[in-house]
Amino acid sequence: MRKAIVVSAVLVALTMGVAAQAETLRIEGSTTVGPIADAFAEYFKGVNPKLEITVNKNGSGNGATALIEGRCDIAAMSRFMSPDEFAKAVANKVYPVAWTISMDGVCVVVHPSNPVRALTGVQVRDIYMGKITNWSQVGGSNTPIVVISRDTSSGTYETFETLIMKKQPMAQGVEYVNATPQAQARVRTTPGAIGYVGLGFLEGVKTVPIDGVAPTKQTVANGTYPLSRPLFLFTNGFPKLGSIPFKFVTFYLTEKGQELVEAKDFVPMTNY
Amino acid sequence: MNNDVNATLTLAPATEGSQTPCNAFGNPDSPRPLALTPGQDLRGYLSAILGRALLFFITFSSVLAVLLILVFVVIRSLGFLSQSSIVEFLASQNWRPTADTPVFGALAIIVGSLYVSFAALVFAVPLGILAAVFLSDIVSWKVRNVVKPIVEILAAIPSVAYGFFAVLVLAPWMQRQFGFSTGTNALNASLILAIMALPTIISVAEDSISALGRELREASYSCGATRLETIVRVVIPAAHSGILAAAVLGMMRAIGETMVVWMASGNAPQIPHPWWDLSQSVRTLTATIAGEMGEAPETSLHRGALFAMGVLLLLMTLGMNVVSEYFLARAKKASGRA
Numbered sequence: 001m002r003k004a005i006v007v008s009a010v011l012v013a014l015t016m017g018v019a020a021q022a023e024t025l026r027i028e029g030s031t032t033v034g035p036i037a038d039a040f041a042e043y044f045k046g047v048n049p050k051l052e053i054t055v056n057k058n059g060s061g062n063g064a065t066a067l068i069e070g071r072c073d074i075a076a077m078s079r080f081m082s083p084d085e086f087a088k089a090v091a092n093k094v095y096p097v098a099w100t101i102s103m104d105g106v107c108v109v110v111h112p113s114n115p116v117r118a119l120t121g122v123q124v125r126d127i128y129m130g131k132i133t134n135w136s137q138v139g140g141s142n143t144p145i146v147v148i149s150r151d152t153s154s155g156t157y158e159t160f161e162t163l164i165m166k167k168q169p170m171a172q173g174v175e176y177v178n179a180t181p182q183a184q185a186r187v188r189t190t191p192g193a194i195g196y197v198g199l200g201f202l203e204g205v206k207t208v209p210i211d212g213v214a215p216t217k218q219t220v221a222n223g224t225y226p227l228s229r230p231l232f233l234f235t236n237g238f239p240k241l242g243s244i245p246f247k248f249v250t251f252y253l254t255e256k257g258q259e260l261v262e263a264k265d266f267v268p269m270t271n272y
Numbered sequence: 273m274n275n276d277v278n279a280t281l282t283l284a285p286a287t288e289g290s291q292t293p294c295n296a297f298g299n300p301d302s303p304r305p306l307a308l309t310p311g312q313d314l315r316g317y318l319s320a321i322l323g324r325a326l327l328f329f330i331t332f333s334s335v336l337a338v339l340l341i342l343v344f345v346v347i348r349s350l351g352f353l354s355q356s357s358i359v360e361f362l363a364s365q366n367w368r369p370t371a372d373t374p375v376f377g378a379l380a381i382i383v384g385s386l387y388v389s390f391a392a393l394v395f396a397v398p399l400g401i402l403a404a405v406f407l408s409d410i411v412s413w414k415v416r417n418v419v420k421p422i423v424e425i426l427a428a429i430p431s432v433a434y435g436f437f438a439v440l441v442l443a444p445w446m447q448r449q450f451g452f453s454t455g456t457n458a459l460n461a462s463l464i465l466a467i468m469a470l471p472t473i474i475s476v477a478e479d480s481i482s483a484l485g486r487e488l489r490e491a492s493y494s495c496g497a498t499r500l501e502t503i504v505r506v507v508i509p510a511a512h513s514g515i516l517a518a519a520v521l522g523m524m525r526a527i528g529e530t531m532v533v534w535m536a537s538g539n540a541p542q543i544p545h546p547w548w549d550l551s552q553s554v555r556t557l558t559a560t561i562a563g564e565m566g567e568a569p570e571t572s573l574h575r576g577a578l579f580a581m582g583v584l585l586l587l588m589t590l591g592m593n594v595v596s597e598y599f600l601a602r603a604k605k606a607s608g609r610a
Contacts, residue, residue, distance in 0.1 A: 057566075058566070061569060143453075144453045152370055153566040153568075167371070169371050172540060172541055173542055173553065175454060175540050175553045176538075176563065177456075185440060186439065189440075189443065189447070190454060192453050192454075193454075
């Protein structure tokens with residue numbers, strides 16, 4: 001028993017010693033940017049096993065707060081920092097520097113049998129607000145619309161809410177699903193359904209051009225598709241050249257970085 | 273303690289050589305003495321107390337866990353309950369936690385939780401009772417011993433597997449078969465919940481029905497009753513406490529289930545209109561907590577509101593637990609009398 005205690009105490013001391021020696025990188029913020037940060041972190045850890053990277057996905061707002069209060073090295077954000085947050089940061093002697101690491105596009109999709117060929121952003125918003133409830137109101141057949149949304153804690157929802165809903169509340173009858181593949185499955189199997197998914201989940205569903213622009217990598221990357229937006233990492237000041245944070249926030253420029261961004265169904269900045 | 277007594281109580285076949293218990297104890301060849309030295313006595317006394325204390329703490333820790341969860345959830349919801357209107361929380365149907373002026377009306381969600389749970393019971397209780405009667409009174413003992421464990425395996429299937437079945441198989445099937453505009457709805461969720469509650473209901477009801485004993489049934493047969501009459505008029509009424517307890521336990525299972533309702537119910541925060549229309553989407557308390565906890569910032573009203581939902585759920589299940597304990601105790605008493 002005593003031996004066990006001694007051994008475990010030594011082990012704890014050892015691991016703490018190692019942890020103290022290892023370099024650490026704390027990332028906090030958006031659930032949308034989270035998958036990219038995770039993929040980057042995994043790659044960095046593979047290259048440098050001593051490196052300790054933590055990725056907390058609790059929302060862009062929490063990421064900004066953490067950077068301002070010095071609780072993280074990099075804030076991952078799916079929106080630009082608000083003037084309010086900037087002021088707070090400067091008052092706290094933190095100088096936020098933005099790194100645009102990828103583009104994010106959300107495609108509005110319907111059942112393949114749906115004859116509707118195009119929608120405007122306003123029409124999509126009215127559908128999600130419950131003002132339009134039948135496909136015949138937007139030039140389709142006489143079918144009730146089944147409105148499908150991602151759950152409110154997902155990054156995809158956040159993108160959609162910001163770019164299409166413009167903070168207007170969704171109708172009570174909107175259905176929520178907890179994963180993008182599930183949203184895809186629901187739209188694929190429900191003739192009257194409308195939903196929104198990432199670029200990588202278009203199999204078996206039909207995309208609808210919004211305001212005359214169809215979602216492709218090009219239209220998302222150059223921002224002409226209405227449901228596209230940049231994703232950011234924020235550091236406190238310009239990181240020291242060659243340091244771990246510097247390598248991390250510029251990793252998206254490398255071939256491997258772009259590969260990882262694309263693997264997570266985002267559009268690399270360089271894809272024009 | 274007295275040395276004389278020790279000596280006389282020594283278990284060893286009192287050989288002249290080992291008079292004192294100390295010797296007997298020290299010598300591995302001689303058997304252990306019955307009486308102990310004061311030191312041994314004290315040691316035994318202390319280890320008994322320590323052992324008791326240790327076991328008490330191990331047992332108490334699970335009680336403590338329940339109490340701590342209750343206290344924690346209540347404390348985390350206090351901020352919301354003090355700053356926001358409880359009347360709005362319980363009476364408004366508007367659940368807009370992330371709007372610029374957030375509204376936390378959980379009525380539709382509370383109703384949704386009770387709605388799918390009751391609907392599940394409507395499906396599961398008759399089936400469960402019939403299956404329990406079949407297992408206890410009709411089928412042979414051998415078959416029962418094979419079937420009952422298999423039924424209980426139903427409870428071991430992960431709920432996410434049920435959820436995938438609900439979304440990928442049941443939902444499209446209901447759309448095709450019944451022409452529902454959406455397949456993830458209250459009917460879908462309550463059917464799956466009913467399947468999940470069945471093992472609990474069958475198991476508890478079967479236990480209480482077979483605990484009634486042979487005499488009761490033989491008395492009924494001797495009065496000239498048929499098997500059907502015996503089951504319907506004698507066995508089921510006599511076991512009603514246990515059956516009620518089974519139903520309440522099944523209800524607890526259904527109302528606390530999260531993953532299945534999160535996937536199968538559609539999660540639309542609305543009260544079906546008209547009220548009996550099971551083909552509409554509803555949302556439950558558990559699904560709301562699971563779905564929104566991730567993005568609700570710490571110390572925000574939103575998070576507090578989710579904890580308030582947790583308190584509500586805890587109160588519901590605690591209430592049902594008390595009710596089921598009451599019926600189970602009555603069932604035990606009844607079978608004791610029989």
